[in-house]
Amino acid sequence: xxxxxxxxxxxxxxxxxxxxxxxxxxxxxxxxxxxxxxxxxxxxxxxxxxxxxxxxxxxxxxxxxxxxxxxxxxxxxxxxxxxxxxxxxxxxxxxxxxxxxxxxxxxxxxxxxxxxxxxxxxxxxxxxxxxxxxxxxxxxxxxxxxxxxxxxxxxxxxxxxxxxxxxxxxxxxxxxxxxxxxxxxxxxxxxxxxxxxxxxxxxxxxxxxxxxxxxxxxxxxxxxxxxxxxxxxxxxxxxxxxxxxxxxxxxxxxxxxxxxxxxxxxxxxxxxxxxxxxxxxxxxxxxxxxxxxxxxxxxxxxxxxxxxxxxxxxxxxxxxxxxxxxxxxxxxxxxxxxxxxxxxxxx
Amino acid sequence: xxxxxxxxxxxxxxxxxxxxxxxxxxxxxxxxxxxxxxxxxxxxxxxxxxxxxxxxxxxxxxxxxxxxxxxxxxxxxxxxxxxxxxxxxxxxxxxxxxxxxxxxxxxxxxxxxxxxxxxxxxxxxxxxxxxxxxxxxxxxxxxxxxxxxxxxxxxxxxxxxxxxxxxxxxxxxxxxxxxxxxxxxxxxxxxxxxxxxxxxxxxxxxxxxxxxxxxxxxxxxxxxxxxxxxxxxxxxxxxxxxxxxxxxxxxxxxxxxxxx
Ligand SMILES: Nc1ncnc2c1ncn2[C@@H]1O[C@H](COP(=O)(O)OP(=O)(O)O)[C@@H](O)[C@H]1O
Ligand SMILES: [Mg+2]
Numbered sequence: 001x002x003x004x005x006x007x008x009x010x011x012x013x014x015x016x017x018x019x020x021x022x023x024x025x026x027x028x029x030x031x032x033x034x035x036x037x038x039x040x041x042x043x044x045x046x047x048x049x050x051x052x053x054x055x056x057x058x059x060x061x062x063x064x065x066x067x068x069x070x071x072x073x074x075x076x077x078x079x080x081x082x083x084x085x086x087x088x089x090x091x092x093x094x095x096x097x098x099x100x101x102x103x104x105x106x107x108x109x110x111x112x113x114x115x116x117x118x119x120x121x122x123x124x125x126x127x128x129x130x131x132x133x134x135x136x137x138x139x140x141x142x143x144x145x146x147x148x149x150x151x152x153x154x155x156x157x158x159x160x161x162x163x164x165x166x167x168x169x170x171x172x173x174x175x176x177x178x179x180x181x182x183x184x185x186x187x188x189x190x191x192x193x194x195x196x197x198x199x200x201x202x203x204x205x206x207x208x209x210x211x212x213x214x215x216x217x218x219x220x221x222x223x224x225x226x227x228x229x230x231x232x233x234x235x236x237x238x239x240x241x242x243x244x245x246x247x248x249x250x251x252x253x254x255x256x257x258x259x260x261x262x263x264x265x266x267x268x269x270x271x272x273x274x275x276x277x278x279x280x281x282x283x284x285x286x287x288x289x290x291x292x293x294x295x296x297x298x299x300x301x302x303x304x305x306x307x308x309x310x311x312x313x314x315x316x317x318x319x320x321x322x323x324x325x326x327x328x329x330x331x332x333x334x335x336x337x338x339x340x341x342x343x344x345x346x347x
Numbered sequence: 348x349x350x351x352x353x354x355x356x357x358x359x360x361x362x363x364x365x366x367x368x369x370x371x372x373x374x375x376x377x378x379x380x381x382x383x384x385x386x387x388x389x390x391x392x393x394x395x396x397x398x399x400x401x402x403x404x405x406x407x408x409x410x411x412x413x414x415x416x417x418x419x420x421x422x423x424x425x426x427x428x429x430x431x432x433x434x435x436x437x438x439x440x441x442x443x444x445x446x447x448x449x450x451x452x453x454x455x456x457x458x459x460x461x462x463x464x465x466x467x468x469x470x471x472x473x474x475x476x477x478x479x480x481x482x483x484x485x486x487x488x489x490x491x492x493x494x495x496x497x498x499x500x501x502x503x504x505x506x507x508x509x510x511x512x513x514x515x516x517x518x519x520x521x522x523x524x525x526x527x528x529x530x531x532x533x534x535x536x537x538x539x540x541x542x543x544x545x546x547x548x549x550x551x552x553x554x555x556x557x558x559x560x561x562x563x564x565x566x567x568x569x570x571x572x573x574x575x576x577x578x579x580x581x582x583x584x585x586x587x588x589x590x591x592x593x594x595x596x597x598x599x600x601x602x603x604x605x606x607x
Contacts (some may be wrong), residue, residue, distance in 0.1 A: 081506055146510075
């Protein structure tokens with residue numbers, strides 16, 4: 001039995017259907033990311049879970065109880081926003097203690113929790129500061145502490161890192177993940193940054209146009225995308241046009257590829273297949289295609305080769321090795337891949 | 348060249364405002380022949396009507412302020428939170444008291460609430476006091492609304508409200524602990540402006556025939572020579588004290604300093 005269950009959620013604003021038939025089950029202690037381009041309805045889903053928007057249809061269950069009709073302040077759900085949302089008139093300690101005060105927790109107990117929370121977020125000495133005296137990263141940490149102080153059943157994070165600069169964003173996402181694991185709290189993390197989603201989630205929901213395109217572990221979503229949208233949105237991808245040769249084989253640029261799994265396709269039907277840059281190799285292999293090197297990009301430990309294969313430019317990643325100098329631009333060479341790395345896209 | 352023009356304009360402006368003030372103050376000090384004295388001021392303070400009317404107006408001002416805040420703050424907050432598209436309409440309504448003369452409002456009141464009406468407020472002193480207070484609330488509304496709304500603009504009303512709600516807070520807690528403290532400077536400046544308006548108001552108080560400070564000033568001005576300017580100076584001092592208080596409040600609110 002899942003801890004959080006969203007069933008057939010629909011949300012329309014006027015004639016505009018923003019979330020369509022959205023289903024999601026999250027287990028206790030799981031961190032699930034909603035990943036998708038801006039405007040695809042991520043925030044709307046989150047706001048329905050928090051109670052700020054009423055679903056047009058569908059139900060929201062937490063721990064087996066239907067909370068669809070509950071008010072936001074009755075749901076015991078912690079929130080972290082993109083905008084800095086600390087109460088400007090209160091100190092850091094008062095911000096963190098706010099939820100406990102509302103609950104009527106005694107002062108001594110409150111103080112104890114505040115100390116504990118400030119230690120958890122690594123800012124034990126800043127209790128007396130006001131929000132305007134903190135950096136953006138510190139403010140977001142305090143916002144996290146404030147949300148967690150009341151021990152919410154669920155933590156919702158709506159792009160909490162997108163207003164911060166790159167370095168802080170990186171360290172803070174690790175920290176958020178560690179704190180979430182340590183407390184064992186169930187969380188939904190909204191982001192449009194695929195790296196963020198892949199690196200910190202147990203599962204990722206890839207959304208597009210109000211629909212969950214694919215739900216799976218970061219590994220599944222990255223390696224086995226089921227739709228063209230997921231394949232192109234998550235990570236870099238090379239797409240090839242192919243022609244089916246029956247259920248077990250297809251043909252790319254005149255080269256026949258035997259597939260490990262059967263596909264649904266009629267002979268002669270056109271297909272799109274995809275390959276990750278790291279699934280392509282220089283030199284001959286299981287499936288080999290001729291290529292011309294068109295460009296090189298150094299990405300630190302990775303060397304990304306741009307080459308023209310079967311009329312389209314593809315990206316190929318290899319480890320950068322000091323003893324093997326990269327091929328020169330203009331070189332004619334061979335690239336190869338394993339048939340099992342090929343992803344056949346349904347839509 | 349432009350500097351000279353700027354200075355000249357400034358000096359002209361200052362003289363325009365200051366000369367009548369200086370003249371009035373000087374005149375108010377000349378009650379005793381040949382020397383400057385505070386006789387006129389002493390006369391004013393010796394008059395029991397001064398304290399009675401001032402006290403009356405002050406009381407009404409305080410009630411006006413409290414009622415005004417209770418009316419305006421939740422309204423301005425709700426409009427910002429839920430009805431942003433209604434803001435122009437609400438703003439226009441709050442501006443109406445500036446467009447409709449007080450005398451029109453008060454005649455409307457007398458017509459609507461006279462002794463033979465369904466709600467005969469003018470029939471008793473306390474009823475008339477209530478009517479007068481409501482009139483003051485109306486007069487103060489343009490300033491009050493703008494002051495509060497400006498305060499609300501400096502915070503992210505929607506996000507702060509949702510943050511507080513997610514932490515379990517109800518509307519009353521949100522209002523008192525989150526919204527009010529953040530717009531307090533705006534509310535207080537609105538309050539002091541209201542105080543200044545109510546203390547000096549003449550039309551409504553006179554037509555409703557209540558013993559307020561405005562009619563007292565008028566009465567004194569019609570019958571005496573030296574006391575009215577003394578009273579005007581006192582009234583000015585009160586107004587300036589209010590402005591000083593607004594400044595002080597702004598200065599001493601800790602978190603507001605960051606925004607400045
Ligand atoms: N209160 C609202 N009224 C009307 N349209 C809205 C409202 N909130 C969101 N939308 C629309 O719903 C769509 C999805 O918004 P949102 O959930 O914020 O997307 P995301 O968070 O994925 O960027 C957008 O096109 C947005 O304009
Ligand atoms: Mg969003």
